[in-house]
Amino acid sequence: MSEEKPWSEDRLLVLVEDDEAFARTLKRSFERRGYRVLTADNQAALNALLESHNPQYAVVDLKLAAESGLVCVQALHAHDPAMLIVVLTGFASIATAVEAIKLGASHYLAKPSNTDDIEAAFARSAGDASTPLAPRPTSxxxxxxxxxxxxxxxxxxxxxxxxxxxxxxxxxxxxxxxxxxxx
The missing domain is CATH 1.10.10.60 (Homeodomain-like)
Structure with missing residues (x-):
């Protein structure tokens, strides 16, 4: 995606997703909410975007074709540690949730998640110590x-x-x- 000048508004979002249909849908949804959305389908495309743009928000799919989205989370966090990064996945596990947070993600959401869920995650950048502890039986x-x-x-x-x-x-x-x- 080429642009003449970097976008400087405070609602610039990068979407790292290899499913074209889902990326297109999510992009339109965020644009209707006032975000400027850039898309990348792999780490190389993301790195190219980061050379000329400074997004404040990112949504990253965990499983990108042959790559792990965790590498993209790491690159985004290195680019701007204040960026709010949400990892989306249909392949949720405790192990990848922990790794995503360690690498700089703000939140980790299991699919199906929508724009409302993602925006809510962006708004909850701090942890909540009053979250009730509920036993979860593990099968x-x-x-x-x-x-x-x-x-x-x-x-x-x-x-x-x-x-x-x-x-x-x-x-x-x-x-x-x-x-x-x-x-």
């Missing part, structure tokens, strides 16, 4: 999913390598992943 399936996701992340989302580390056949892992949407 074996949830623990298994979180472990699979952690191994996938550690193997750079290489399914064959993750399957080897998990001690299962690649097709078995692929079937498990197909049951829960990634992205």
């Amino acid at each position: 074996i399936k949830t623990l298994e999913w979180e472990h699979i996701h952690e191994v996938l992340k550690d193997s750079d989302f290489n399914i064959s390598e993750a399957a080897r580390r998990l001690g299962m056949h690649r097709r078995t892992l692929a079937r498990k992943l197909a049951k829960r949407q990634i992205g």
Whole structure:
């Protein structure tokens, strides 16, 4: 995306999303709310945008084709530590939520999330110590999913390598992943 001059308004948002239809929809929704939206579908495109723009907001998909959105979160935070970054994912896990926050994300939202959810996350930049603690029973399936996701992340989302580390056949892992949407 090329522009003659960098945008300097205080509502500049960068959207890092590789699903073109979803990116287009989210972009239009934010533009209707008064944001100027720049889009990138991978880390290289994001880096090019950051050379000439200083967004105050970012929405990053965790799973970008062959890349991890966590690398983009890290680049955005390095570019401007005050930027409000929301990670969106259909591949939510405790491990990636913790990593996203450590790398500079303000919030981590599981899909489906909409513009209202994202704007609410931007508005809640500070933590809330009064949030009630509610016991969350963890099922074996949830623990298994979180472990699979952690191994996938550690193997750079290489399914064959993750399957080897998990001690299962690649097709078995692929079937498990197909049951829960990634992205």
